[in-house]
Amino acid sequence: xxxxxxxxxxxxxxxxxxxxxxxxxxxxxxxxxxxxxxxxxxxxxxxxxxxxxxxxxxxxxxxxxxxxxxxxxxxxxxxxxxxxxxxxxxxxxxxxxxxxxxxxxxxxxxxxxxxxxxxxxxxxxxxxxxxxxxxxxxxxxxxxxxxxxxxxxxxxxxxxxxxxxxxxxxxxxxxxxxxxxxxxxxxxxxxxxxxxxxxxxxxxxxxxxxxxxxxxxxxxxxxxxxxxxxxxxxxxxxxxxxxxxxxxxxxxxxxxxxxxxxxxxxxxxxxxxxxxxxxxxxxxxxxxxxxxxxxxxxxxxxxxxxxxxxxxxxxxxxxxxxxx
Numbered sequence: 001x002x003x004x005x006x007x008x009x010x011x012x013x014x015x016x017x018x019x020x021x022x023x024x025x026x027x028x029x030x031x032x033x034x035x036x037x038x039x040x041x042x043x044x045x046x047x048x049x050x051x052x053x054x055x056x057x058x059x060x061x062x063x064x065x066x067x068x069x070x071x072x073x074x075x076x077x078x079x080x081x082x083x084x085x086x087x088x089x090x091x092x093x094x095x096x097x098x099x100x101x102x103x104x105x106x107x108x109x110x111x112x113x114x115x116x117x118x119x120x121x122x123x124x125x126x127x128x129x130x131x132x133x134x135x136x137x138x139x140x141x142x143x144x145x146x147x148x149x150x151x152x153x154x155x156x157x158x159x160x161x162x163x164x165x166x167x168x169x170x171x172x173x174x175x176x177x178x179x180x181x182x183x184x185x186x187x188x189x190x191x192x193x194x195x196x197x198x199x200x201x202x203x204x205x206x207x208x209x210x211x212x213x214x215x216x217x218x219x220x221x222x223x224x225x226x227x228x229x230x231x232x233x234x235x236x237x238x239x240x241x242x243x244x245x246x247x248x249x250x251x252x253x254x255x256x257x258x259x260x261x262x263x264x265x266x267x268x269x270x271x272x273x274x275x276x277x278x279x280x281x282x283x284x285x286x287x288x289x290x291x292x293x294x295x296x297x298x299x300x301x302x303x304x305x306x307x308x309x310x311x312x313x314x315x316x317x318x319x320x321x322x323x324x
Contacts, residue, residue: 005276008209008210008271008275009277009285011049011053011210011213011268012265012268012269012272012282012285013289014045014049014073015045015049015209015265015268016285016286017072017078017289017292018041018045018048018068018069018073019045019265020286020289020290020293021068021082021293022041022068022069024082024297025038025068025085025099026038026040028297033086034085034098034099035086035087036098036099037065038085038099039065039099040066040068040238041066041067041068041069041238042239043174043237043239043260043263044066044069044172044174044206044236044237045069045264046206046207046208046209046212046234046264047069047170047172047234047236048069048070048072048073049073049209049212050209050210050212050213050215050216051073051168051170051212051213051216052070052074053073053216053217054217054221055074055108055138055140055220056137057075057106057107057108058137059108059138059139059220060110060123060137060138060139061074061108061109061110061123061139061140061141061142062110062120062123062140062141062142063102063110063112063113063119063142064112064118064119064144064147064172065112065113065116066112066144066172066238067100067102067112067113067142068081068085068099068102068112070109070112070142071102071104074104074109076102076107077092077104078292078296079295079296079300080092080104082293082296082297082299082300083095083296083299083303084097084098084102085098085099085102086297087305088300088303088304088305089303089304089305089307089310090299090300090303090304091303092104094306094310095305095306095311096306097111097112099112100112100113100114101114110122110123110126116144116146116150117150117153119141119142119143120143120147120152120153120169121152121155122141123140123141123156123167124139124141124156124160124165124167126139127165127229128163128165130165130166131163131165131166136224137224138166138220138223138224139167139168140167140168140170141156141167141168142170142172143171144171144172144173144174145173145174145186145190147171148171148182148185148190148193149185149186153193154193156169157193157197157229158197160199160228160229161197161198161199161229164226164227164228165228165229166223166224166226166228167230168219168220168229168230168231169194169199169229169230169231169232170216170231170232170233171190171231171232171233171234172206172234172236173190173206173234173235174236174238175237190203190231190233191203191231194231201230201231201233202215202219202230202232203234204232204233204235205234206235206236207235207236207237207262207264207267209267209268210268210271215232216232219232237260269282
């Protein structure tokens with residue numbers, strides 16, 4: 001079933017927010033205002049928005065190193081988001097986590113993760129907690145195609161199948177495991193891997209937010225009703241490098257041009273126009289987003305950097321803790 005114009009408009013606004021927020025992060029990083037590494041999800045916004053449209057706040061997600069879109073789609077506050085990535089005390093994690101470890105438990109964002117496939121066991125634990133506490137919630141884990149060769153994925157598929165956990169595995173398959181094509185790193189399709197554990201698998205065009213949202217609602221509903229884990233594989237494209245500053249010498253010009261030819265925002269905008277939504281409405285959404293991002297960046301810049309005692313708290317145990 002096609003979303004009506006108001007819902008598709010919401011999808012468009014969320015994708016645009018992710019796109020513009022990451023464009024600003026790219027500039028902030030280039031200007032030296034973002035510490036550490038930054039991995040952008042430009043081109044993959046439809047997956048984050050479509051999947052999170054099927055969730056409620058009490059549902060949980062675990063993310064990847066490319067997790068800005070997941071965080072924003074799940075409802076993370078923009079002010080805290082920018083402050084965190086800019087390393088400020090007012091950040092979601094008091095400036096400790098940065099780009100690769102954004103988390104916000106109040107909206108069910110269990111965190112991005114710098115380890116390939118690192119969010120998988122976290123999501124299994126969250127799904128198990130939902131189950132044993134008899135909560136009507138699901139866990140979702142996002143992972144890239146590069147995680148398919150990780151043992152953690154195989155173990156998590158096995159446990160979730162054995163225990164019929166309320167868990168949805170979402171693979172963002174952009175074809176590049178960092179710098180190498182997936183075919184050079186893993187010898188089987190994800191569908192076959194899921195079949196080995198008896199887990200239903202569905203693959204679709206991850207650049208189409210309508211398709212992603214419809215599939216996510218089906219699979220989330222199935223997991224929520226006790227039908228166990230499901231796999232949603234989204235074929236998508238990342239436009240920028242593995243990390244910000246990556247020259248992408250491993251990709252040819254034609255492949256990069258093709259990656260940009262199916263922009264999820266352009267697809268959604270064209271459908272909205274066909275449904276009678278005027279271009280002025282879309283421009284107004286973009287202007288509002290720009291104002292919100294400007295305000296969030298200004299607030300982050302005005303925030304203090306973490307004090308050493310706060311930034312180092314919880315990193316090391318005290319000398320006497322082992323004997324307590």
